[in-house]
Each structure stands twice: as structure tokens, then as C-alpha cells.
Amino acid sequence: MKRTLTIPMGSQHIALLEPLHFRFTCENEKIVGVDADVGYVHRGIELACASKFKFRQVSFVVGRVCGLCSISHTTAYSQAAERLLGLDISKKAKYLRILVIELDRLHSHLLCLAHTAENTGFEALFMQIMRDREASMELLELVTGNRVQFDYSCVGGVTRDITTDIEKELTRKLAKLKTDLEELYEVFRTNWSLSLRYKGVGALNAQQIKELNAVGPLARAAGVAIDVRSDTEDLLPWKEVGYKMMVEQTGDVYARNIVRFREMFNSFEIIENVLRGMPQGDLVTETKANPQGEAVSRLEAPRGELFYYIKGNNTPVLERVKIKAPTFSNVAAFIEIFKGQEYASVPPILASLDPCLSCTAR
Amino acid sequence: MTTFLKALGNLFRTPATVPYPFAPTYLPDTYRGLIKHDASLCIWCRKCETACPPGAIVFSQAMDGKQAYHYNTHVCIYCGECVRACPKAGALIQTNEMAAPVTAEAKINHSWNGIVKEALAGREAYAAERRKAAAAVAAAKAAEKAAAEKKD
Numbered sequence: 001m002k003r004t005l006t007i008p009m010g011s012q013h014i015a016l017l018e019p020l021h022f023r024f025t026c027e028n029e030k031i032v033g034v035d036a037d038v039g040y041v042h043r044g045i046e047l048a049c050a051s052k053f054k055f056r057q058v059s060f061v062v063g064r065v066c067g068l069c070s071i072s073h074t075t076a077y078s079q080a081a082e083r084l085l086g087l088d089i090s091k092k093a094k095y096l097r098i099l100v101i102e103l104d105r106l107h108s109h110l111l112c113l114a115h116t117a118e119n120t121g122f123e124a125l126f127m128q129i130m131r132d133r134e135a136s137m138e139l140l141e142l143v144t145g146n147r148v149q150f151d152y153s154c155v156g157g158v159t160r161d162i163t164t165d166i167e168k169e170l171t172r173k174l175a176k177l178k179t180d181l182e183e184l185y186e187v188f189r190t191n192w193s194l195s196l197r198y199k200g201v202g203a204l205n206a207q208q209i210k211e212l213n214a215v216g217p218l219a220r221a222a223g224v225a226i227d228v229r230s231d232t233e234d235l236l237p238w239k240e241v242g243y244k245m246m247v248e249q250t251g252d253v254y255a256r257n258i259v260r261f262r263e264m265f266n267s268f269e270i271i272e273n274v275l276r277g278m279p280q281g282d283l284v285t286e287t288k289a290n291p292q293g294e295a296v297s298r299l300e301a302p303r304g305e306l307f308y309y310i311k312g313n314n315t316p317v318l319e320r321v322k323i324k325a326p327t328f329s330n331v332a333a334f335i336e337i338f339k340g341q342e343y344a345s346v347p348p349i350l351a352s353l354d355p356c357l358s359c360t361a362r
Numbered sequence: 363m364t365t366f367l368k369a370l371g372n373l374f375r376t377p378a379t380v381p382y383p384f385a386p387t388y389l390p391d392t393y394r395g396l397i398k399h400d401a402s403l404c405i406w407c408r409k410c411e412t413a414c415p416p417g418a419i420v421f422s423q424a425m426d427g428k429q430a431y432h433y434n435t436h437v438c439i440y441c442g443e444c445v446r447a448c449p450k451a452g453a454l455i456q457t458n459e460m461a462a463p464v465t466a467e468a469k470i471n472h473s474w475n476g477i478v479k480e481a482l483a484g485r486e487a488y489a490a491e492r493r494k495a496a497a498a499v500a501a502a503k504a505a506e507k508a509a510a511e512k513k514d
Contacts, residue, residue, distance in 0.1 A: 057413075060443065061415060064439075142392055145390075145394030145440075146393070146440065149439065159442060160392075
């Protein structure tokens with residue numbers, strides 16, 4: 001006998017990292033309809049950036065949009081503001097930005113993988129990943145001065161330099177983290193229990209990804225090779241520091257985990273290259289001009305393409321700041337991905353999508 | 363088999379967690395902590411106040427023109443913009459000390475808003491007084507000039 005049930009999930013739920021509300025319509029165990037509400041953490045940051053704060057201060061305000069990709073927001077905004085001001089920042093500042101963005105990618109991806117393991121019911125793996133992740137958090141604290149709010153990029157460059165001591169510590173801790181990750185990679189690839197919950201679950205194909213406009217690891221796991229790092233060489237020299245596109249084909253939870261792991265291994269290479277080839281130069285390029293005109297900037301945050309649009313009117317306060325976060329682009333895919341799945345698969349799928357609602361609702 | 367041996371080995375290993383607050387947690391020297399102000403070096407240019415994104419610094423001014431620095435550790439976001447804006451080396455420095463947690467008794471919002479309001483009003487009163495004094499001086503000068511002209 002077929003029975004239709006409506007099951008609400010969120011906005012507060014044990015399997016959710018962030019306030020997100022889903023309403024699943026299920027026929028027995030199968031999900032047939034999904035409704036999502038993503039606007040629980042709206043804080044009016046865009047308006048605050050365009051009314052209360054001067055354009056130099058805005059890079060610190062947008063860093064508070066998200067706790068996981070703070071550096072992506074500050075860097076994307078700073079790049080847009082630099083375009084408006086016609087500033088050409090030093091190569092050293094660009095390298096330091098890449099360093100922190102990649103360290104941030106490590107800790108963000110590890111958090112996502114840890115929660116995917118936890119939502120699957122593998123608590124021990126969750127704890128193991130969170131323990132290993134601590135190394136990346138400590139490195140971020142060492143380089144930027146804070147675990148979460150990095151405040152590293154500012155309009156014109158970066159706020160602080162790295163010393164030889166920091167470099168040594170980075171090399172030492174990253175080597176340890178890399179061996180830890182190789183062990184975890186093995187578990188995610190070969191563990192039979194995990195494969196039952198991951199392989200073939202929550203899959204989207206390349207055609208659907210393109211139709212739904214999904215970005216980030218979600219798209220790359222389904223064989224769609226899109227990454228801002230591969231097509232914006234003008235803002236940050238990604239190819240020079242050894243960036244490689246990581247693509248998987250199956251598009252399920254398993255593929256998304258593997259894409260994240262492979263990206264993290266690529267991050268180690270990038271960080272190594274950045275440290276080895278660190279050029280000389282100024283940290284900050286100063287200017288006294290006010291922003292005038294319009295500019296956009298794109299950056300690959302851990303979750304996908306982050307987009308900033310800013311408009312200045314030759315006063316210290318901007319006229320408009322528009323933030324489009326990667327999760328916002330992925331919401332349509334979230335809804336589609338659940339259709340036809342078992343209700344019990346919802347937590348691992350949701351964690352593997354790595355939703356960031358603070359970014360989305362701003 | 364290796365996993366099993368590892369699991370057995372874990373029984374004899376020390377915990378990965380830190381027994382905070384009985385043991386210190388990881389805190390690098392580069393930690394961005396409290397801002398320290400040195401009144402003997404400060405040139406009272408108020409550039410830090412203008413630069414501060416959340417408005418955690420405000421300068422008050424007494425009627426004799428003497429300025430005082432007020433800083434709210436709970437409003438501060440520890441970004442270090444004030445230190446970078448400071449033209450005098452050493453007048454503002456960022457330490458690696460953590461701020462104390464806030465308690466209800468501190469009434470931070472209420473008292474801080476009061477301090478800001480008072481500081482701004484004090485500065486306005488001082489500026490008005492200065493304008494008044496300047497106007498009086500100008501008037502006296504004009505009167506003197508007029509008197510001198512009359513004499514001629």
C-alpha cells in the first residue's frame with residue numbers, strides 16, 4: 001500500500017550543520033518531493049557594506065559572512081575593490097593569498113568529510129578526521145593570527161607576512177597531515193560499510209549539473225570540469241603554483257568525497273610550490289583614491305564559485321555590494337538530488353553537499 | 363589486521379584532546395589579541411578611530427583640550443586595522459593576549475554606548491568652545507582695528 005508522508009527536516013536538526021529547512025514528501029521510504037528554505041541566517045550584510053562601512057573596512061565585514069571560507073570572501077571582495085581602484089598588487093601578496101586560501105580549503109574539506117562520516121553513522125572516523133584537521137586550524141592560526149576570522153586579505157594586499165619559523169612549522173605540520181590524509185583516503189576508498197552508504201547514492205549526472213547550474217566539488221564529481229582557478233589567471237596565478245583540475249565521473253556521494261580528497265592533495269602541492277617560490281615584494285599597495293564604477297570578481301571557494309559585484313560612486317562608502325555564494329548556486333541541485341532517494345540516505349547526502357547557509361543568506 | 367592492532371594500540375595512547383582549562387591550549391606568538399595603547403607616544407591624530415571597522419576605539423576630549431583613549435575589548439574584532447593606520451610606531455600595538463570573557467556585570471553595550479555618546483558630545487562642546495574663543499579673538503581684533511582707524 002502506498003502512503004504519502006510529509007517529513008520536515010530542520011531548521012534545527014542533529015544531522016544539519018547549519019539552519020536549513022527541508023520538507024520531504026515521501027512515498028513509504030522513497031522521497032518524491034522536496035521543498036527547501038535557505039533564508040534562516042539573513043543578517044543584512046550587503047546593505048551594511050553599502051551604508052555603514054567604508055570600502056576599506058568592508059573586507060573585514062565580508063570576512064564575517066562565513067566562518068569556513070572567511071578568506072575567500074575577503075579576497076574576492078578585495079580583488080573587486082582593487083579592480084575598481086586600478087591597483088596592481090604585488091606578486092608576493094598574491095602568493096600569500098593563495099597560501100591561506102589553500103590552507104582554508106584543507107580545513108573546510110576536512111570538516112565536510114568529517115560530517116559526511118558522522119551523518120553516515122561512523123562516529124570514530126568523524127573524530128579521527130576532526131583530530132587530524134586540528135593541524136590545519138593551528139597552521140591557519142599561526143599564519144593569520146586567528147583560527148576562524150582570518151582577516152588576511154585587505155584592499156591592496158595582505159595584512160601580515162610569514163617568517164622562516166612559520167614556514168618551517170608549515171612544512172612540518174603539513175607533512176604530518178598529508179600522511180594522516182593518505183590513511184583517511186584509504187578508508188574512504190576501500191571501507192565496505194561506507195561504500196554501501198556512498199556508492200550510487202545521491203547521484204547527479206553531468207547533464208543535470210549543467211541544467212541546474214551547480215558549481216564546485218558537486219559539479220566536478222559528476223564530470224563537469226568547472227573551476228574558477230582554471231580560468232582566472234589574471235587575479236591569482238593558479239597554474240603557476242601547480243593547480244590541477246580534479247574530476248570524477250559518477251556524481252554520487254563517493255565521487256564527491258574523492259574529489260575533495262584529491263583537491264586536498266593538490267592543495268599540499270600548491271602550498272609547497274608557494275613556499276618554495278615566494279617572491280619578494282610589498283605586502284600592501286597603498287592608494288588614496290575612492291572607488292568609482294563597477295567591478296566583479298570570481299574566486300574558487302572550497303564549495304565552488306564565489307562571485308562579488310561592487311559599485312562605487314567616488315565616495316568612501318560603496319553604492320552596492322552583491323555577494324553570490326556557491327551554495328546559493330547549488331540550491332536547485334540540492335532539491336533535485338534528493339528525489340528518488342531513500343529517506344535514510346538524506347543525512348549523508350546532505351553532508352556531502354557541504355551546504356553553507358551563512359554564505360547563502362548573508 | 364593492521365586496523366585491529368592500531369585499535370588495540372589506541373587503548374594505551376594519551377588522549378588527543380587538551381584538558382583545557384587545566385592545561386594551556388595552542389596559542390602562537392602571532393595570535394591577534396588585545397590592542398595596547400601607549401598614551402606617552404600617541405600623537406592623538408584619531409586615525410585608528412577612523413580606521414576601526416566596528417568602532418571599538420573612541421577618543422574623548424575634556425574642556426582643557428586633553429584627549430583620552432577609550433577601547434572596548436568586546437566590540438573589537440582584533441583585525442589590527444588600527445595598528446596599521448597608526449602613523450607613530452609603538453603608540454598602538456597588537457599583543458597576543460586573549461580578551462577576558464564578558465560578564466553580565468560589565469554591561470558592555472550600555473556603558474560603551476554611553477562612553478561613545480559622551481566622548482562625541484565632549485568633542486563637539488570643545489570644538490564649539492574653540493570656535494567661540496576664536497570668534498571672540500577675531501571680534502576683539504576687529505574692534506581694535508576699528509578703534510585704531512577712528513583714532514587716525
